[in-house]
Amino acid sequence: xxxxxxxxxxxxxxxxxxxxxxxxxxxxxxxxxxxxxxxxxxxxxxxxxxxxxxxxxxxxxxxxxxx
Numbered sequence: 001x002x003x004x005x006x007x008x009x010x011x012x013x014x015x016x017x018x019x020x021x022x023x024x025x026x027x028x029x030x031x032x033x034x035x036x037x038x039x040x041x042x043x044x045x046x047x048x049x050x051x052x053x054x055x056x057x058x059x060x061x062x063x064x065x066x067x
Contacts, residue, residue: 004028004029007032007038007040009038009039009040009041009050009051010028010031011028012063016062027042034048037050039051051063051064
């Protein structure tokens with residue numbers, strides 16, 4: 001199982017959205033418990049959205065830590 005801090009895309013996404021650090025940590029914990037993909041960025045309706053789904057190339061690379 002991945003550790004909460006392994007979910008770096010959630011942290012990058014959360015910071016871009018202006019989320020509180022406590023909210024980001026909670027989302028990372030939830031992703032870890034759900035065994036979500038490491039590139040998960042948020043959960044909606046019980047499904048994790050992942051960075052690879054981001055259409056804008058520059059934004060996707062930023063969230064994935066490639067820029």
